[in-house]
Amino acid sequence: xxxxxxxxxxxxxxxxxxxxxxxxxxxxxxxxxxxxxxxxxxxxxxxxxxxxxxxxxxxxxxxxxxxxxxxxxxxxxxxxxx
Amino acid sequence: xxxxxxxxxxxxxxxxxxxxxxxxxxxxxxxxxxxxxxxxxxxxxxxxxxxxxxxxxxxxxxxxxxxxxxxxxxxxxxxxxxxxxxxxxxxxxxxxxxxxxxxxxxxxxxxxxxxxxxxxxxxxxxxxxxxxxxxxxxxxxxxxxxxxxxxxxxxxxxxxxxxxxxxxxxxxxxxxxxxxxxxxxxxxxxxxxxxxxxxxxxxxxxxxxxxxxxxxxxxxxxxxxxxxxxxxxxxxxxxxxxxxxxxxxxxxxxxxxxxxxxxxxxxxxxxxxxxxxxxxxxxxxxxxxxxxxxxxxxxxxxxxxxxxxxxxxxxxxxxxxxxxxxxxxxxxxxxxxxxxxxxxxxxxxxxxxxxxxxxxxxxxxxxxxxxxxxxxxxxxxxxxxxxxxxxxxxx
Amino acid sequence: xxxxxxxxxxxxxxxxxxxxxxxxxxxxxxxxxxxxxxxxxxxxxxxxxxxxxxxxxxxxxxxxxxxxxxxxxxxxxxxxxxxxxxxxxxxxxxxxxxxxxxxxxxxxxxxxxxxxxxxxxxxxxxxxxxxxxxxxxxxxxxxxxxxxxxxxxxxxxxxxxxxxxxxxxxxxxxxxxxx
Amino acid sequence: xxxxxxxxxxxxxxxxxxxxxxxxxxxxxxxxxxxxxxxxxxxxxxxxxxxxxxxxxxxxxxxxxxxxxxxxxxxxxxxxxxxxxxxxxxxxxxxxxxxxxxxxxxxxxxxxxxxxxxxxxxxxxxxxxxxxxxxxxxxxxxxxxxxxxxxxxxxxxxxxxxxxxxxxxxxxxxxxxxxxxxxxxxxxxxxxxxxxxxxxxxxxxxxxxxxxxxxxxxxxxxxxxxxxxxxxxxxxxxxxxxxxxxxxxxxxxxxxxxxxxxxxxxxxxxxxxxxxxxxxxxxxxxxxxxxxxxxx
Numbered sequence: 041x042x043x044x045x046x047x048x049x050x051x052x053x054x055x056x057x058x059x060x061x062x063x064x065x066x067x068x069x070x071x072x073x074x075x076x077x078x079x080x081x082x083x084x085x086x087x088x089x090x091x092x093x094x095x096x097x098x099x100x101x102x103x104x105x106x107x108x109x110x111x112x113x114x115x116x117x118x119x120x121x122x
Numbered sequence: 123x124x125x126x127x128x129x130x131x132x133x134x135x136x137x138x139x140x141x142x143x144x145x146x147x148x149x150x151x152x153x154x155x156x157x158x159x160x161x162x163x164x165x166x167x168x169x170x171x172x173x174x175x176x177x178x179x180x181x182x183x184x185x186x187x188x189x190x191x192x193x194x195x196x197x198x199x200x201x202x203x204x205x206x207x208x209x210x211x212x213x214x215x216x217x218x219x220x221x222x223x224x225x226x227x228x229x230x231x232x233x234x235x236x237x238x239x240x241x242x243x244x245x246x247x248x249x250x251x252x253x254x255x256x257x258x259x260x261x262x263x264x265x266x267x268x269x270x271x272x273x274x275x276x277x278x279x280x281x282x283x284x285x286x287x288x289x290x291x292x293x294x295x296x297x298x299x300x301x302x303x304x305x306x307x308x309x310x311x312x313x314x315x316x317x318x319x320x321x322x323x324x325x326x327x328x329x330x331x332x333x334x335x336x337x338x339x340x341x342x343x344x345x346x347x348x349x350x351x352x353x354x355x356x357x358x359x360x361x362x363x364x365x366x367x368x369x370x371x372x373x374x375x376x377x378x379x380x381x382x383x384x385x386x387x388x389x390x391x392x393x394x395x396x397x398x399x400x401x402x403x404x405x406x407x408x409x410x411x412x413x414x415x416x417x418x419x420x421x422x423x424x425x426x427x428x429x430x431x432x433x434x435x436x437x438x439x440x441x442x443x444x445x446x447x448x449x450x451x452x453x454x455x456x457x458x459x460x461x462x463x464x465x466x467x468x469x470x471x472x473x474x475x476x477x478x479x480x481x482x483x484x485x486x487x488x489x490x491x492x493x494x495x496x497x498x499x500x501x502x503x504x505x506x507x508x509x510x511x512x513x514x515x516x517x
Numbered sequence: 518x519x520x521x522x523x524x525x526x527x528x529x530x531x532x533x534x535x536x537x538x539x540x541x542x543x544x545x546x547x548x549x550x551x552x553x554x555x556x557x558x559x560x561x562x563x564x565x566x567x568x569x570x571x572x573x574x575x576x577x578x579x580x581x582x583x584x585x586x587x588x589x590x591x592x593x594x595x596x597x598x599x600x601x602x603x604x605x606x607x608x609x610x611x612x613x614x615x616x617x618x619x620x621x622x623x624x625x626x627x628x629x630x631x632x633x634x635x636x637x638x639x640x641x642x643x644x645x646x647x648x649x650x651x652x653x654x655x656x657x658x659x660x661x662x663x664x665x666x667x668x669x670x671x672x673x674x675x676x677x678x679x680x681x682x683x684x685x686x687x688x689x690x691x692x693x694x695x696x
Numbered sequence: 697x698x699x700x701x702x703x704x705x706x707x708x709x710x711x712x713x714x715x716x717x718x719x720x721x722x723x724x725x726x727x728x729x730x731x732x733x734x735x736x737x738x739x740x741x742x743x744x745x746x747x748x749x750x751x752x753x754x755x756x757x758x759x760x761x762x763x764x765x766x767x768x769x770x771x772x773x774x775x776x777x778x779x780x781x782x783x784x785x786x787x788x789x790x791x792x793x794x795x796x797x798x799x800x801x802x803x804x805x806x807x808x809x810x811x812x813x814x815x816x817x818x819x820x821x822x823x824x825x826x827x828x829x830x831x832x833x834x835x836x837x838x839x840x841x842x843x844x845x846x847x848x849x850x851x852x853x854x855x856x857x858x859x860x861x862x863x864x865x866x867x868x869x870x871x872x873x874x875x876x877x878x879x880x881x882x883x884x885x886x887x888x889x890x891x892x893x894x895x896x897x898x899x900x901x902x903x904x905x906x907x908x909x910x911x912x913x914x915x916x917x918x919x920x921x922x923x924x925x926x927x928x929x930x931x932x933x934x935x936x937x938x939x940x941x942x943x944x945x946x947x948x949x950x951x952x953x954x955x956x957x958x959x960x961x962x963x964x965x966x967x968x969x970x971x972x973x974x975x976x977x978x979x980x981x982x983x984x985x986x987x988x989x990x991x992x
Contacts, residue, residue: 043339052707052749101706105713106912172773177804181766188770327750329758560711
């Protein structure tokens with residue numbers, strides 16, 4: 041008899057951590073984005089995605105840490121109230 | 123064909139026949155000849171396996187844990203302090219349901235440090251979920267190893283098995299041993315090919331953090347497996363082994379002169395030998411005495427309660443002690459007999475005496491064993507052969 | 518025996534709240550058992566703290582599923598943590614919010630704890646404001662005794678701030694809450 | 697949706713702004729899907745594999761707190777036995793799991809030269825158990841077991857030097873990396889997994905909760921660690937220093953320290969002497985690795 045605790049890949053996607061935000065969320069302005077992808081690279085949740093000059097945070101998972109806002113070299117991401 | 127071989131060497135040669143893929147080797151007296159022999163078999167091309175000279179027993183058990191999780195048959199061996207250092211890993215292996223096979227060459231536990239034989243070490247992992255076998259002699263130690271791989275790797279079992287042999291007494295002793303052919307072992311033991319393993323083709327996560335809503339079922343499942351699947355497969359595997367290899371293998375226990383016995387000794391390991399000699403001598407004087415030798419200690423065969431309930435007196439003799447209580451075997455036997463009695467309604471319970479002997483390599487003489495037969499008083503944990511001169515007060 | 522659930526996120530002081538309430542109750546001769554939701558909580562992760570109190574020693578150690586009182590420190594948890602179904606019929610729940618929760622059919626009282634806290638300290642320390650307000654909601658707990666418990670828990674400037682926060686919460690609830 | 701290529705998916709329960717979860721994703725995305733990850737107990741393991749959730753899209757195994765390196769050696773040998781030596785094996789742990797309780801197993805892994813990439817995520821304390829000092833906590837760090845008090849200025853010892861320890865084990869590749877240079881970090885992982893033998897990447901992983909700063913500053917803090925000379929970005933190949941990130945000038949260490957609650961007390965009069973210890977350490981780094989560009 042087994043109570044199998046072996047997990048298939050990436051079941052964590054079902055755990056929407058967006059509810060952790062404390063009232064603020066990142067807003068990608070898509071104005072002067074140069075497509076440098078730093079926001080995509082440094083998101084600790086790995087929930088920023090997109091291509092060329094069009095990136096966004098997946099708010100199902102974003103915890104509102106604001107690291108993308110800090111890293112964006114052209115200040116094209118700002119924190120806004122929920 | 124029969125060879126006159128050292129215990130550790132014959133175990134290593136037998137393990138080699140079982141085609142382990144990864145072996146973790148770490149020295150500790152008295153088990154070291156096993157990894158040494160395995161290393162030389164590999165060095166001389168007689169065994170194709172990867173041996174890992176780890177830096178501690180904790181890493182030895184962890185190494186074979188990883189290799190087993192990757193889908194390869196593994197093996198390692200240890201003794202005493204090494205087993206204690208491995209303890210958390212053995213619980214972990216059982217919890218991960220990995221069919222690791224190991225040999226524990228039983229030795230006393232420190233302090234004080236003592237490299238000689240007793241069975242206190244294995245008691246530290248008695249509750250770990252590992253299946254525990256005890257061999258009486260070298261041949262049985264080899265035969266139990268072959269059966270251990272088959273049992274452990276059965277998809278309905280998937281639990282570690284530890285074969286216990288008495289340090290020095292069996293590991294360093296030489297006996298006539300029949301080593302089977304590779305073909306025979308290959309026929310008996312199919313290759314190890316688990317469904318769930320670490321494989322980039324099918325990424326899985328092992329060892330997740332499991333909360334109160336799920337954890338209890340994982341322990342229940344192991345317990346249920348021990349009391350059902352393992353219990354049913356041990357005699358079947360022993361029977362199949364006996365047929366294929368032409369050597370009697372008993373499975374749970376061996377009954378020696380029990381048919382008409384009135385008093386019965388109970389023990390495990392090599393201590394069974396001198397007890398059988400004592401029984402033979404007493405039988406010559408028409409004493410109705412026999413021995414129940416436990417081979418499978420975990421899972422603890424419940425029928426032991428039924429078997430022992432019909433005798434007047436039971437003498438449990440063991441080389442371990444749960445300090446502040448009784449020997450491990452004694453407490454399990456009393457529980458098992460009492461459970462049988464309360465379920466079967468029998469009224470007369472046998473007198474069950476528990477004796478502790480042979481700790482730290484102290485020899486147990488035939489006289490001492492025979493003297494227990496006539497002892498009237500009942501004890502739960504009487505030490506045999508204590509030398510008062512070695513005892514005193516702190517100040 | 519009364520049972521209280523505190524809904525908060527890790528780092529919002531739920532355990533401190535339960536502990537202060539418990540110590541206040543013990544001061545008036547009640548038996549109390551305050552305990553956190555056991556687990557590896559991370560900053561921001563939803564979690565609970567619990568409090569049981571009564572006239573006899575508290576020996577029940579299980580999690581509280583349906584409570585007599587609830588304190589919701591972060592209103593974003595109201596839905597996800599299923600607060601409504603964690604309340605007995607006659608339960609009273611106070612929630613750090615400025616929204617109206619009457620449509621939910623149970624006695625759920627909004628306390629603008631964030632606003633009150635910002636007015637006093639310029640920062641958000643909602644749980645102490647809610648503690649003050651709770652004294653109006655649960656007659657067993659007297660505000661004077663709560664102050665004593667707070668004095669034992671904090672020191673210096675932090676103590677002063679917490680006393681003011683508790684008082685403000687208490688006064689606001691006295692004027693605006695009818696139980 | 698979350699793109700397939702991400703092998704460490706969102707949904708994990710790390711604190712917002714966690715440096716270690718970022719580093720872990722960068723590592724595994726660079727190492728690629730043909731990788732088995734072995735992880736010691738710790739924050740990363742707990743927040744990424746809380747049943748029924750796992751963030752891992754590669755085979756992952758966690759056994760105990762101190763045996764990832766030993767488990768990895770078994771995996772590497774099993775892969776060799778199976779003839780699958782193209783599969784990468786990563787043995788990783790936080791600083792406690794790597795430099796303290798797991799140190800012996802990593803020493804064995806390196807000494808035996810297993811073809812495994814070892815990674816230490818250094819957040820300078822035991823964070824999963826709620827911030828207690830570890831063998832890599834810096835002098836003065838205020839933690840649960842090295843608290844600041846009337847008679848204590850916090851942690852009294854300096855960080856165990858894992859780079860020199862790895863050098864002493866003759867690892868074939870050693871590098872330091874951090875999250876503010878994600879591409880550099882990923883390039884080092886890609887380079888390491890192609891090299892045979894024992895590889896070690898030491899990652900500076902800021903922790904907002906443990907170090908006491910606003911989650912949005914994790915990148916800033918990592919940058920300052922490099923720009924003050926505290927955490928030099930270096931590479932060793934077969935024991936030879938082959939790359940150092942040069943700096944035009946050093947930022948004062950105070951800029952790094954003042955952003956973090958764990959160091960606030962270092963700015964009080966009676967603790968000023970501790971700043972000297974930090975400056976001395978940085979001098980050693982600057983000298984040893986020739987961090988400052990020669991102004992010719």
